[in-house]
Amino acid sequence: MTVAISAKEIISQLNTKFPGAIEEAGADSVLVKSDSLLAVAEYLKTAEGFKFEYLNYITAVDYYSYFEVVYQITSLESNRSVVLKARSYTRDNPTVPSVTGLWQGADFQEREIYDLMGITFEGHPNLKRIFLWDGFPGYPLRKDFNQ
Amino acid sequence: MKFERYGIGIIKGMAVTIKHLLRHPTVTQFPDQRLNISRRSRGNELIWSREKCTGCATCAKTCPQGAIEIVTSTNMAENKYEVETYRVDTGYCIQCGLCVEACPYDALFMGYSYERAKYRRAELVQSNDELLESPSRPASGYFHPEIAETLPKQTLLVEKIVEKRKKK
Amino acid sequence: MAIFDSALIQPLAMQVTPPDWPGGYWWHWLFFTVAIIAFVLIMVMGAIYLERRGMGRMQSRLGPNRTGPFGLLQPVADAVKVLLKENIVPTTADKIVHWLAPVVAFAPVLVIFAVVPFQNGAMLADLNIGILYVVAVSSIATVGVFMAGWGSGNKYSLLGAMRNVAAVVSYEIPMVLAIVGVVIVSGSLSMNQIVTGQDIPYILVQPLGFLIFFIAACAEINRSPFDLMEADSELTAGFHTEYSGMKFAMFYLVEYAEAIAMSAIIATLFLSGWRGPWLPPWLWFIIKTFVVFFVMVWTRTTLPRVRIDQLMGLAWKFLFPLALINLFVTAIQVVVWPDISQWIFVIVNIAIAAVLILLWSKFFKLGQGRVEV
């Protein structure tokens, strides 16, 4: 059974490793500051005892005051998973670092989020619109998208 | 020893196809031979019962496509709602059957008929009397088990091995 | 069948000389030209019907059964439909080449039938180099196919045409070597004499040769599993992607006429042509042609398509050495033991063929083939 790893378990380790990187720790999710997301993700992917090498999905939610990007990563060996979250508090040009370098599977999903939610992923090699055409006005999944 | 590379696989495959040459084909020639469709078939058109409908508009609220339009007025004399217009845009309808499930008064049925294509888009918008049940548009047993029992049994491909297929 | 009877009494050594018809050569040529064209068209219709119905039944469907009794008129209906279609020429096409290609592809196929004996001596021209003529003429159709691929100005067409040229050039060699085996045994290049010499069908005397010839013939006329030129799942329709209407009909005709021609040649070379008991010879010939064609339909229904490099590998690494060995073995048999009953060779050759195929199958490997880019 994929045990959602309790955030408390890793929060202490992450706090010692990356002081100040954790914004908030929920019941089964860890909210990471977006500028330290890459470092935390890489640590979780490679560090012994974690090995979260499988990226289930990336998605983004528009909460009006901020955008939240959600990553669920799973360790296939220990059968545990954890949800990472990163927030971007601007609406004009929200940016989150790209994790394509860590997980290749993030490529299309980040492009999709960029296309539909308008979040720029810094460091993405090919950040173009994926479903809609170039020059499509607005980002449809944003809550203030006007049809 | 595996006979993987001496043409054995090819010969085996060719035996399968030649066996099929002698079997009866599975297909049905549609306009001539018709199989019985499912008793719960969600057919082309919605069927509405004027008597049972109270105008509560649950169906309209449920419809994910917003294809149902219902206009009611109050009949003060009998103290109930009177349905003035019941209009379904079957062009938008996706035959999901949620309206039939939601109807608290069993006033809606899915259609059992098929081949109900129309020549004009405007004809797809049906209202009031066009929606009533008629011999050409029977009601299906979807969510109405009492109707399902009266309908003919569905032809199952797995049961009906083709030989007995009769021409209608 | 009175007209054929006069042909029957002809001496076997007549070579190029047409039979002694009332009115001379010209009547003979006129009759057989008309007969061949009619034969090809009718056989193609039969072939299309057989293929579509047979394939349908093998795929547990019915196949066309609406037009005429048992759907027999379906090819006619198809022909009428396709002839009434608009003729579209792409703007990027090379107009002249695009127009000329179907003609270039179609003509040689008809010409092949000039030397195919429908009955003893019943043929347009009993060339003493008949089989050589077939080999020479049948490759001309490739030029038409390449013209179609090039002239269409479509990348799919070009890819298909290139594949076709590569395949035909490669498969000519094992095909000719397989034919040479037959020629050595029969001692003649004339199609009619090859048939008259076949007391035992050469499929038994030359089992390996038959296999090689059949595979090579399939590859040359784009029949599955070697239908790379029009691979519908890869190249949509290959070289005739951009063809419509009458010109497409020509290509369709070529495809089936080629298949019929190859079936006829296989029937002649390996299945003892028009010879057979009870039935009239021409009927035997048609039956054998259709049997061979049915095998082609059968393989088409069952087998997946090979890849282009595997196609080449099969020709050069599998068929070519086997054809050479077959040729040597046959030559030795004919030269060293010319008087032994052929039945002994039948047994020996079948054994040799089985051993060779098993041996080669063990070492020959297809697959892989990734190129580092």
Place this chain on the structure above:
Amino acid sequence: MTTTRELTLKTEPFVLNIGPVHPSTHGVYRMRCTLDGEVVVDIEPVFGYLHRGIEKLAEERTYTGFIPLTDRLDYISPMSNNLGYCMAVEKLAGIKVPERAEYIRVIMAELQRLANHCIAVGSMLNDAGAYFTPFMYTFRERERIVDLFDMVCGQRLTYNYMRIGGVSQDIPGEFLPALHKLVDRLTIFIEEYENLLKLNEILLARAKGVGILEKDTAINCGISGPVARASGIKWDIRRNDPYSIYDRFEFDIPTCENGDCYDRYRVRIEEMRQSLRILQQAMKQVPKGPVKADVPHLIRPPAGEAYAHIEAPKGELGYYIVSDNSIAPYRCHIRPTSLINLAALRQMVKGWKVADLIIIFGSIDITMGEVDR
């Protein structure tokens, strides 16, 4: 066996546009391929031809009203889509599903897996070039399965059968006997189908060792489902994160080592066998009882978020739903199995030929409805 580029002639690369309208792109997928002769140098996938904005539509529909739209995601396996979505909402609202409904759901999901693999295997082999025969056979069996879906829910493609808290209607009385017959029939069918192409030499040459997906790449790309299992990742959500009542059944997770096209085909066939095993166990145990929990039609789950994932036929299908305690989801993200499985396509096809590109693409088994959403 890889040959280096230096050994061959230098050629000019050209761009071939495969799709969006092409017989083997399984919908409206488009690949802009750079070819060097026949060799694929690079591909650039282009999506979006079927984008309907389903995630946005979900925000404008009620929780129940979105179920019919999930049918339209992966239209080859709508039951699994229904199941995944309903499970996500149940997780969000904390609804307990009745026992009988769970069994019906499992039966439907496994039948759906059979139906999906029928299409996946059939169309992959059809892409390999066997002229529609494997496709016809599997499609015939799919029709038999779809008959049962038709019986329970009245539609043959867009089932809309699962509901939040159960299923829409109880199965009719004739369902279980028909299921018994179907399971028997499919067991026979799979054996016969194995004879058709399992050891076919041409298929082995075409598919074995072709389009290898390494295990590390597969994990890194987030590949799931049969494609991942063919690469040797023993990962099945039915076993690793048992949902519904899958922990009550005995079944194996078939895996292969090489991760080539042939392994993907083998894994799918084995999974069909395992699905039949689950069905055999499940149909004996179906208990009596209600089939739907008492859930209001306009359900308002408490504010929060939930991610539920199931092992859909194509891989991990997940729904991430955020609720704000209204009648409609605040955000509904669908983890698109097909889109994520395509992430490794570029690495898989590089250096292979056009024909391989088609079969590799076919072996991944995608549905454009799910890729573009």
